[in-house]
Amino acid sequence: MKSILILNPGAALFVFLMGVSAAALTMAQTQKPDRDEILATFTIRRALPSEVEGWKAGREDQLFTRDDIFDYMDGGGEIYLAYDFQFVFVREYIREGAPSIVVEVYQMSSSEDAYGVFTHDPDGDEADLGQGAIYGAGLLRFWKDRVFVRIMADRETPEAKTVVMGLGQKITGAIPGDGEKPGLIKFLPEEDFKPKSLRYFHTLISLNAHYYLANVNILNLSPETRVAMARYEREGSQARVLLVEYPAVDRAVDAEGRFTEMFLLERFAADRKAEPKKLEDGKFAGVARNGRHLIIIIEADKKQDLEWLIRSISRNLEGSKP
Amino acid sequence: MKKRRFARTVTRRDFIKGAAMGTLGLALYGKGGTALAGVEGGTSPFAAENPQSVVVLIRNEKAVGAGDKVDAAVVEEMIDTALKAFSGEAEAAKAWAKYVRADDTVGVKFTRCDWMRVHTEQAVIDAVVKRVGEAGVGKDRIHAQDGGLPFAKCTALINVPAVKVHTLTGIAVAMKNYINFSPAPSKYHAPATSLGEIFLLPDVKGKTRLVVVDFLRPYFGPGPQINPLHRWNYHGIMVSNDPVAVDSLCLSICQAKRNLFKGEPWPITPPPDFIAAAEKTYKLGTGDPAKIKLVKLGWEKDILI
Numbered sequence: 001m002k003s004i005l006i007l008n009p010g011a012a013l014f015v016f017l018m019g020v021s022a023a024a025l026t027m028a029q030t031q032k033p034d035r036d037e038i039l040a041t042f043t044i045r046r047a048l049p050s051e052v053e054g055w056k057a058g059r060e061d062q063l064f065t066r067d068d069i070f071d072y073m074d075g076g077g078e079i080y081l082a083y084d085f086q087f088v089f090v091r092e093y094i095r096e097g098a099p100s101i102v103v104e105v106y107q108m109s110s111s112e113d114a115y116g117v118f119t120h121d122p123d124g125d126e127a128d129l130g131q132g133a134i135y136g137a138g139l140l141r142f143w144k145d146r147v148f149v150r151i152m153a154d155r156e157t158p159e160a161k162t163v164v165m166g167l168g169q170k171i172t173g174a175i176p177g178d179g180e181k182p183g184l185i186k187f188l189p190e191e192d193f194k195p196k197s198l199r200y201f202h203t204l205i206s207l208n209a210h211y212y213l214a215n216v217n218i219l220n221l222s223p224e225t226r227v228a229m230a231r232y233e234r235e236g237s238q239a240r241v242l243l244v245e246y247p248a249v250d251r252a253v254d255a256e257g258r259f260t261e262m263f264l265l266e267r268f269a270a271d272r273k274a275e276p277k278k279l280e281d282g283k284f285a286g287v288a289r290n291g292r293h294l295i296i297i298i299e300a301d302k303k304q305d306l307e308w309l310i311r312s313i314s315r316n317l318e319g320s321k322p
Numbered sequence: 323m324k325k326r327r328f329a330r331t332v333t334r335r336d337f338i339k340g341a342a343m344g345t346l347g348l349a350l351y352g353k354g355g356t357a358l359a360g361v362e363g364g365t366s367p368f369a370a371e372n373p374q375s376v377v378v379l380i381r382n383e384k385a386v387g388a389g390d391k392v393d394a395a396v397v398e399e400m401i402d403t404a405l406k407a408f409s410g411e412a413e414a415a416k417a418w419a420k421y422v423r424a425d426d427t428v429g430v431k432f433t434r435c436d437w438m439r440v441h442t443e444q445a446v447i448d449a450v451v452k453r454v455g456e457a458g459v460g461k462d463r464i465h466a467q468d469g470g471l472p473f474a475k476c477t478a479l480i481n482v483p484a485v486k487v488h489t490l491t492g493i494a495v496a497m498k499n500y501i502n503f504s505p506a507p508s509k510y511h512a513p514a515t516s517l518g519e520i521f522l523l524p525d526v527k528g529k530t531r532l533v534v535v536d537f538l539r540p541y542f543g544p545g546p547q548i549n550p551l552h553r554w555n556y557h558g559i560m561v562s563n564d565p566v567a568v569d570s571l572c573l574s575i576c577q578a579k580r581n582l583f584k585g586e587p588w589p590i591t592p593p594p595d596f597i598a599a600a601e602k603t604y605k606l607g608t609g610d611p612a613k614i615k616l617v618k619l620g621w622e623k624d625i626l627i
Contacts, residue, residue: 208592210544215595
């Protein structure tokens with residue numbers, strides 16, 4: 001069981017609730033945490049100053065769970081609910097004549113999902129904080145262990161940036177350990193990988209947010225699936241990879257069939273290898289399955305790149321087997 | 323193995339065939355050989371000679387100043403100028419009188435999204451409310467709201483949205499601005515071709531007289547929460563009476579900005595195919611760029627269309 005990093009030792013109930021194993025990924029909570037108790041025991045909250053460089057904690061601290069995330073971000077909570085999001089802690093710092101600064105701490109049940117949310121929007125400059133951080137125009141995002149953090153100044157000023165980064169440091173200091181990145185991404189080749197192109201998620205809503213494949217769930221994505229998506233570039237030629245891990249082989253086979261017939265528009269036979277197909281835009285698409293993993297290559301400028309990617313990922317998957 | 327039948331499935335390949343991968347939401351028009359066929363034939367989109375819909379876009383460099391401060395006086399003048407051009411009237415008062423009567427009860431439906439911080443600027447709301455009042459509508463019969471707007475008792479609606487690319491619907495402008503008129507708004511927070519049905523609700527149908535789009539500081543990023551790097555000062559106001567045409571145009575401009583930002587195609591996703599459905603299924607207006615005429619006024623720099 002993973003260590004509990006952000007709650008004080010007395011919060012036994014929450015130790016139980018937050019200690020959900022990543023292997024037993026489930027979007028349904030078995031027991032609803034009490035928000036007052038979470039607030040009272042939330043170590044990161046205690047680590048945050050009530051005042052910093054003249055900015056004072058403004059409104060009362062807020063906490064939203066899966067049940068009421070829409071009260072905080074109506075029309076935006078779906079992206080977090082698509083991961084195993086547990087709650088978000090929100091504090092606003094205000095100073096007269098200066099931009100307000102909002103701290104949001106998203107508690108996920110696994111480090112894999114904290115990393116996944118972090119990959120949702122990679123735009124910004126890398127910063128040295130936590131296990132990965134991006135800063136741009138007043139917005140700092142980073143992840144560490146099972147926590148994803150956003151700290152945003154309403155408007156960027158040199159002073160506000162200093163405070164934003166300082167608050168980030170306070171938060172990372174309150175999270176003593178590191179978490180693992182999703183194991184799935186290790187199967188992607190490092191060679192010719194396009195920086196910042198990696199996304200990690202579970203469900204259709206996340207796929208749609210990054211890459212539209214169809215108006216239906218061709219790949220049978222669900223909270224139980226794990227998806228790593230990335231782009232590659234070799235000598236100016238590009239390709240996109242979707243690597244999907246299913247909980248069981250039969251679900252991978254079904255998704256392979258759906259992709260073959262609905263996207264490639266070819267007849268599917270589980271015992272027959274599908275050939276890469278040149279699409280209407282001149283680019284290549286193809287699919288291959290390795291046990292409960294589905295490898296999909298799309299938008300490949302060259303057929304040989306598609307084949308190289310399938311070969312490389314298959315080799316990595318094979319190499320991981322006992 | 324028997325080949326499966328998948329009715330009503332639209333995949334990325336259908337959009338590829340539409341020959342407009344840069345703008346997924348409009349690509350379906352290409353399938354019928356209309357809008358984007360026009361582009362191939364050398365006719366620019368949004369330049370229809372016999373348009374089904376007209377949209378006026380006005381831009382002013384001074385509309386947004388240092389610190390992203392919006393100049394209310396400039397905005398008011400922009401709205402008046404755009405409405406005069408749209409209506410064909412020489413005076414603002416006469417232009418407004420074409421769309422609002424003194425005995426109307428008017429709902430000014432703006433966008434308020436505090437958590438995302440992309441919402442209709444107060445200067446735009448104030449300018450519209452002021453002119454509606456000057457058209458003779460009493461203060462007690464002007465309802466400028468987002469949530470809770472009493473649209474059932476309104477005889478006229480003025481749709482005053484902000485512009486943002488949206489993780490769940492593709493783009494959120496005039497069509498999505500009415501989402502909270504629905505008793506079940508969350509059902510449209512997904513790729514939903516049915517967004518147009520809200521405009522046909524009995525208490526909404528036929529009431530929209532004008533669309534005044536706050537295009538001053540739009541958002542082109544993936545969301546759901548704002549990344550300030552994805553917000554830009556466009557300095558624009560858009561006026562029309564067709565919410566579908568407005569959405570079609572905003573989609574094109576936001577798509578162009580995204581491509582510019584990344585230096586390569588960055589298609590808006592999911593594709594807002596509710597735009598095509600609003601035209602074809604719900605008959606609410608014109609989404610097809612080949613049938614829309616855009617009138618451009620003012621500042622042309624970085625207009626992106």
